[in-house]
Amino acid sequence: MTKTFKTLDDFLGTHFIYTYDNGWEYEWYAKNDHTVDYRIHGGMVAGRWVTDQEANIVMLVPGIYKVAWTEPTGTDVALDFVPNEGKLNGTIFFPKWVQDHPEITVTYQNEHIDVMEAAREKYATYPKLVVPEFAKITYMGDAGQNNEDVISEAPYPSLPDDIRAGKYFDANYKRINK
Numbered sequence: 674m675t676k677t678f679k680t681l682d683d684f685l686g687t688h689f690i691y692t693y694d695n696g697w698e699y700e701w702y703a704k705n706d707h708t709v710d711y712r713i714h715g716g717m718v719a720g721r722w723v724t725d726q727e728a729n730i731v732m733l734v735p736g737i738y739k740v741a742w743t744e745p746t747g748t749d750v751a752l753d754f755v756p757n758e759g760k761l762n763g764t765i766f767f768p769k770w771v772q773d774h775p776e777i778t779v780t781y782q783n784e785h786i787d788v789m790e791a792a793r794e795k796y797a798t799y800p801k802l803v804v805p806e807f808a809k810i811t812y813m814g815d816a817g818q819n820n821e822d823v824i825s826e827a828p829y830p831s832l833p834d835d836i837r838a839g840k841y842f843d844a845n846y847k848r849i850n851k
C-alpha cells in the first residue's frame with residue numbers, strides 16, 4: 674500500500690501488522706470509526722484474538738491517529754499511529770492478573786467474555802504492568818470498513834508472512850482459503 678494518509682477516512686478500514694521494539698508482533702484492523710479487531714502473533718499473550726472491540730478513534734493532525742479502549746480483561750490500550758512514517762507508539766496497561774495468568778486471555782475472547790470477567794474479579798488488578806513501546810509497521814492493507822474476513826480465524830505461526838506475501842487475501846480483500 675503506497676497511499677499517503679491525510680484524513681480519518683484514509684485510516685478507517687486499514688489493516689496493519691507491526692512489531693514492537695520489544696519483539697511483540699500484533700495485527701490490528703480499524704474496522705470502523707468505533708470498532709477494532711486484532712490478533713496477537715508474538716509476546717506475552719500471543720495467540721489471543723478479538724473482534725468488535727469498541728474503541729475511541731480520532732485523527733490528531735492530518736495522518737496521525739489515536740486509538741484507545743478498555744477491555745473486558747481490564748487491560749487498557751492507547752495507540753498512536755503514524756502510518757506515513759511506518760510506525761506507531763503503543764502503551765498497554767495490563768492488570769496484574771493478566772501478567773500472572775496470561776494463558777487465561779489466550780483465546781478468541783468474544784466466546785469467553787464470562788471467563789475474562791470472572792478472572793478480573795478473582796485475581797489482582799494492581800500493580801499494573803505498563804508496556805510503552807514504539808513499533809514498526811511491516812504490512813498495511815486497504816481492507817475497507819466492516820470487512821469480517823480480515824480477522825476471522827485464530828492466529829497461526831505463518832499467518833503474518835502469508836499476508837505479507839499476498840497469499841491470504843484475494844483482490845477484493847476476502848480470505849482465499851475459507
Ligand SMILES: C=Cc1ccc(O)cc1
Nearest residue numbers: 699701711748750763765
Ligand atoms: C491488548 C490489545 C492490543 C492490541 C493492539 C496493540 O497494538 C496493543 C495491544
